[in-house]
Amino acid sequence: MSVDLTELKIRGDAITAISAGGLLRSALNNVTDRIERLGDCWGAPVETPSMLIEPDGRRWSARLARAFKEGGIVSIHQPGFSVGAPGGAVVAADTAGGRMLPLTGLTPYYAIREGQWLNYIVAGQRYLDQVREQVIADAAGEATLTLQNLLRVPLVEGDAIDLATPALEGWMEGDFSIPRGVDRTTSFSFTITEKG
Amino acid sequence: MPAPTMLAGFFKWEAPGGTVRLCDGGTLVFDSERYNTKDLTFGALSGFETISEGVGDEAPAGMLTFSPAANANPEDFNGPALQGSRIRMWIGEIDRDTGLLVGDPDLQLDSLVDVTRLKLARGKRALEVDIVSRAERLFLLMEGNVLSGEFHRRIYASETGLDNALGVPTVVAWGVVGAPRGTASYTGGFAGGGGGGGVTEGGGSAYQLKMAEMYG
Numbered sequence: 107m108s109v110d111l112t113e114l115k116i117r118g119d120a121i122t123a124i125s126a127g128g129l130l131r132s133a134l135n136n137v138t139d140r141i142e143r144l145g146d147c148w149g150a151p152v153e154t155p156s157m158l159i160e161p162d163g164r165r166w167s168a169r170l171a172r173a174f175k176e177g178g179i180v181s182i183h184q185p186g187f188s189v190g191a192p193g194g195a196v197v198a199a200d201t202a203g204g205r206m207l208p209l210t211g212l213t214p215y216y217a218i219r220e221g222q223w224l225n226y227i228v229a230g231q232r233y234l235d236q237v238r239e240q241v242i243a244d245a246a247g248e249a250t251l252t253l254q255n256l257l258r259v260p261l262v263e264g265d266a267i268d269l270a271t272p273a274l275e276g277w278m279e280g281d282f283s284i285p286r287g288v289d290r291t292t293s294f295s296f297t298i299t300e301k302g
Numbered sequence: 303m304p305a306p307t308m309l310a311g312f313f314k315w316e317a318p319g320g321t322v323r324l325c326d327g328g329t330l331v332f333d334s335e336r337y338n339t340k341d342l343t344f345g346a347l348s349g350f351e352t353i354s355e356g357v358g359d360e361a362p363a364g365m366l367t368f369s370p371a372a373n374a375n376p377e378d379f380n381g382p383a384l385q386g387s388r389i390r391m392w393i394g395e396i397d398r399d400t401g402l403l404v405g406d407p408d409l410q411l412d413s414l415v416d417v418t419r420l421k422l423a424r425g426k427r428a429l430e431v432d433i434v435s436r437a438e439r440l441f442l443l444m445e446g447n448v449l450s451g452e453f454h455r456r457i458y459a460s461e462t463g464l465d466n467a468l469g470v471p472t473v474v475a476w477g478v479v480g481a482p483r484g485t486a487s488y489t490g491g492f493a494g495g496g497g498g499g500g501v502t503e504g505g506g507s508a509y510q511l512k513m514a515e516m517y518g
Contacts, residue, residue, distance in 0.1 A: 126327055142308035145327015203329045203401020256401060260329045302327050302339055
């Protein structure tokens with residue numbers, strides 16, 4: 107079970123689209139094509155501001171060290187964007203896959219904006235994705251979204267959708283280190299990648 | 303405008319402990335069966351060696367590598383019971399919006415498990431699965447029933463008369479005292495073999511010396 111790092115202060119991150127596709131480029135400089143494969147997901151290098159080693163640095167270093175073993179969940183902040191009141195959105199129908207996501211339980215007429223982040227949560231695991239184009243829920247609070255990536259797990263009716271507090275759940279890459287300066291501060295940087 | 307479909311590879315292993323269905327990152331349904339990226343025991347398919355096939359007498363063969371689930375017991379994903387189980391692999395096109403397969407996928411591989419190997423290294427646990435073509439069965443030689451002790455006793459359980467008929471040729475040296483049975487050595491005719499006593503001059507020397515002794 108991943109460690110909750112959603113309260114961690116973030117100085118900067120860079121949400122990275124990890125693509126399973128690629129360009130098919132010829133050695134003869136003729137046309138270039140792009141092939142898409144299943145399995146696109148997200149990752150982010152994350153940096154925290156500096157913090158005093160005692161007590162914040164001590165606590166976060168413990169949680170991060172744990173997250174390096176068990177996986178972590180980092181908030182996806184949307185600076186300047188007001189999510190509003192999306193309501194309790196859930197999946198409206200079983201989906202075989204693909205990037206169409208039928209929702210129900212939204213606040214009537216709630217507008218899901220282009221580029222807004224959301225999570226679908228299956229078996230306790232959060233999957234991050236971005237909305238491809240704006241959709242406005244109807245009077246019954248139903249809408250069908252188009253996501254950037256194809257669904258990575260099958261969804262069944264009633265699976266939870268988190269529009270209010272999207273987060274990235276994944277594995278931390280590399281070795282964990284705790285930099286400690288003579289000014290008794292520390293800061294952390296790590297790269298988190300979705301479990302796929 | 304990107305193409306409306308994308309390629310997806312998927313894989314089915316009819317293992318005796320339960321069928322394993324895996325696909326490229328994501329999920330898809332083929333033939334009313336669900337394929338996911340991860341199996342609870344066998345984990346993910348992490349790589350495969352190019353299937354080699356040649357003109358002439360070479361049958362297709364290759365190797366698949368799995369990253370078994372971190373908490374799976376080796377006895378659940380490794381063992382001789384897997385041998386001979388069927389592995390198939392397809393490539394299909396997927397509608398990006400609905401995630402459904404478009405048309406019929408192409409069967410790329412239809413093979414049997416040959417052997418499995420569990421490899422351990424620092425920060426790693428991998429299961430290598432050697433596969434051979436299903437056509438390999440055509441190469442099995444059924445040589446019928448041979449006159450052997452094993453076969454004879456299968457029918458006449460109490461008759462052990464053939465047990466000592468091993469079919470192993472016994473070499474009897476001619477013209478010398480004789481090499482001890484079972485240690486006949488063939489380095490250049492009859493040399494060595496315990497009878498010669500240090501005679502090492504070229505091929506057949508023990509025999510030649512003996513002849514020379516007898517006839518001058």
